[in-house]
Amino acid sequence: xxxxxxxxxxxxxxxxxxxxxxxxxxxxxxxxxxxxxxxxxxxxxxxxxxxxxxxxxxxxxxxxxxxxxxxxxxxxxxxxxxxxxxxxxxxxxxxxxxxxxxxxxxxxxxxxxxxxxxxxxxxxxxxxxxxxxxxxxxxxxxxxxxxxxxxxxxxxxxxxxxxxxxxxxxxxxxxxxxxxxxxxxxxxxxxxxxxxxxxxxxxxxxxxxxxxxxxxxxxxxxxxxxxxxxxxxxxxxxxxxxxxxxxxxxxxxxxxxxxxxxxxxxxxxxxxxxxxxxxxxxxxxxxxxxxxxxxxxxxxxxxxxxxxxxxxxxxxxxxxxxxxxxxxxxxxxxxxxxxxxxxxxxxxxxxxxxxxxxxxxxxxxxxxxxxxxxxxxxxxxxxxxxxxxxxxxxxxxxxxxxxxxxxxxxxxxxxxxxxxxxxxxxxxxxxxxxxxxxxxxxxxxxxxxxxxxxxxxxxxxxxxxxxxxxxxxxxxxxxxxxxxxxxxxxxxxxxxxxxxxxxxxxxxxxxxxxxxxxxxxxxxxxxxxxxxxxxxxxxxxxxxxxxxxxxxxxxxxxxxx
Numbered sequence: 137x138x139x140x141x142x143x144x145x146x147x148x149x150x151x152x153x154x155x156x157x158x159x160x161x162x163x164x165x166x167x168x169x170x171x172x173x174x175x176x177x178x179x180x181x182x183x184x185x186x187x188x189x190x191x192x193x194x195x196x197x198x199x200x201x202x203x204x205x206x207x208x209x210x211x212x213x214x215x216x217x218x219x220x221x222x223x224x225x226x227x228x229x230x231x232x233x234x235x236x237x238x239x240x241x242x243x244x245x246x247x248x249x250x251x252x253x254x255x256x257x258x259x260x261x262x263x264x265x266x267x268x269x270x271x272x273x274x275x276x277x278x279x280x281x282x283x284x285x286x287x288x289x290x291x292x293x294x295x296x297x298x299x300x301x302x303x304x305x306x307x308x309x310x311x312x313x314x315x316x317x318x319x320x321x322x323x324x325x326x327x328x329x330x331x332x333x334x335x336x337x338x339x340x341x342x343x344x345x346x347x348x349x350x351x352x353x354x355x356x357x358x359x360x361x362x363x364x365x366x367x368x369x370x371x372x373x374x375x376x377x378x379x380x381x382x383x384x385x386x387x388x389x390x391x392x393x394x395x396x397x398x399x400x401x402x403x404x405x406x407x408x409x410x411x412x413x414x415x416x417x418x419x420x421x422x423x424x425x426x427x428x429x430x431x432x433x434x435x436x437x438x439x440x441x442x443x444x445x446x447x448x449x450x451x452x453x454x455x456x457x458x459x460x461x462x463x464x465x466x467x468x469x470x471x472x473x474x475x476x477x478x479x480x481x482x483x484x485x486x487x488x489x490x491x492x493x494x495x496x497x498x499x500x501x502x503x504x505x506x507x508x509x510x511x512x513x514x515x516x517x518x519x520x521x522x523x524x525x526x527x528x529x530x531x532x533x534x535x536x537x538x539x540x541x542x543x544x545x546x547x548x549x550x551x552x553x554x555x556x557x558x559x560x561x562x563x564x565x566x567x568x569x570x571x572x573x574x575x576x577x578x579x580x581x582x583x584x585x586x587x588x589x590x591x592x593x594x595x596x597x598x599x600x601x602x603x604x605x606x607x608x609x610x611x612x613x614x615x616x617x618x619x620x621x622x623x624x625x626x627x628x629x630x631x632x633x634x635x636x637x638x639x640x641x642x643x644x645x646x647x648x649x650x651x652x653x654x655x656x657x658x659x660x661x662x663x664x665x666x667x668x669x670x671x672x673x674x675x676x677x678x679x680x681x682x683x684x685x686x687x688x689x690x691x692x693x694x695x696x697x
Contacts, residue, residue, distance in 0.1 A: 158430035161346060165355065167403045168343040169362045170395065171302065171335065176366030177389040178305060178332050179278075182271045182325075183522060184374040185382035188254045188264070190246040193219050193239035214244075217261035250381040257318050266318060270325050272627060277329020279623035282616045285334035289612035294342040295405040301334030302396035309390030313383040337616045340599050345408040345608075353540035353600065360596035361533045367526035375519040411441060412608035412672075479610060480617070483677065490614070492657050493602055494621040496549070499650040500595045502625030503556065506643060507588045528585050532593035539593075544665035545601040550655045552594035557651035559587035564644030584644075591651070604664035607676050
């Protein structure tokens with residue numbers, strides 16, 4: 137591979153450093169893609185281990201031994217949450233209720249007692265909300281993890297946060313399987329939610345920064361494929377272990393995190409993060425490894441990286457208007473350039489873009505999980521239903537790849553949200569006016585699946601689009617706080633089924649309206665296709681000023697004229 141011209145280089149030329157598909161890039165991206173599997177397992181394993189089967193009061197009740205039950209005129213009826221004793225009085229038209237009591241001796245389930253933690257701990261009737269609370273705590277943990285773990289990733293490094301989260305996920309995941317009571321289970325599930333977001337956010341950015349601009353979309357397309365595969369894999373694994381305790385399924389799926397025990401020695405830190413933070417020695421080790429694996433010239437790589445470090449230092453000096461750090465060395469100055477959520481709040485243009493992205497993330501989360509969780513109410517085998525709900529996401533993979541190749545991130549986001557909004561609106565109308573028409577009901581199901589596929593593609597695109605809008609030391613915080621806001625949608629989404637029971641047309645209408653709103657407001661966010669990842673806040677502010685939303689479109693149109 138020929139060396140690029142070094143003179144005038146202003147950005148880190150990763151097209152040269154990594155090549156098109158160098159051995160180093162393939163190996164490191166394979167590690168990142170594998171790490172998607174444990175994140176999917178830990179997030180949605182509750183669909184199986186927290187499943188609530190059919191149940192009723194146990195028939196081995198003390199009522200069977202009471203003296204009046206031996207009388208043929210008395211009989212006991214067992215309901216889900218009550219036991220009723222009736223007296224069959226021949227002088228009356230209907231049996232008389234003698235006693236109405238709770239299930240004093242437990243419950244009978246359609247599954248084995250230890251199949252799920254719901255059945256084992258009897259989280260039914262007046263304790264049913266505790267079963268739902270476990271998944272809510274996972275989502276609440278994700279909110280905390282997205283807000284804080286992402287910022288730590290910008291400060292301490294993507295690899296450090298991801299590896300720490302992965303190791304702890306292995307430990308606490310096994311701990312969940314040995315939970316002796318509900319309180320322990322709930323606490324561990326909350327912690328798992330925090331760690332899951334620590335893994336997701338750092339892995340998404342680490343993968344993004346591994347690829348050069350021209351092939352960056354490969355990472356997201358393959359990442360979506362791996363996410364969908366993790367959900368598809370859960371169904372057969374859960375089915376094969378359906379006759380065992382839920383604790384064994386928890387251990388098996390957590391076992392995929394055993395890779396974290398050797399991850400430290402095989403996965404490298406993001407070169408972009410090392411450069412932005414002046415980690416020269418660590419960056420030099422990565423450069424040596426890249427040169428050896430991809431068979432390129434080390435000296436050329438070193439010059440490119442040194443050039444970028446110098447450029448980053450110059451931008452930092454420009455940003456330091458008060459001159460409080462002018463006596464620091466370049467490495468110390470680079471370490472000073474740290475950003476946080478306060479940085480977003482202080483800069484108007486960045487804040488507006490962030491608010492739009494936060495609403496977009498909430499829309500995607502409430503729609504995606506709303507459609508996913510309501511699929512469990514379908515008649516038939518629960519494993520097969522989950523499998524169908526997951527496999528439909530492969531359709532999004534098939535469409536996302538060619539779209540990323542031909543279109544910009546913003547355009548794809550608009551298209552996916554428009555398709556989802558129109559599909560769900562159509563499904564709502566078809567379902568509302570179908571009556572007993574089976575063909576209309578089938579059309580409603582098909583359009584709903586189309587909406588599910590579209591929102592999946594949109595969700596995946598956001599993992600690529602969002603971090604591209606922020607500088608290196610704010611990138612993980614940018615996507616992290618977006619994900620944190622999206623957890624609000626995740627917490628609300630389980631109520632979609634309850635709302636549908638009261639107002640059948642409401643969920644689809646709300647999801648559709650939110651998606652169509654996104655298609656309008658996203659026009660004010662800059663397009664990132666063809667733009668190298670910004671390193672500093674100065675670069676981002678200039679870029680936002682010159683190429684923000686509709687203004688960018690007007691400039692392009694005037695240029696054509």
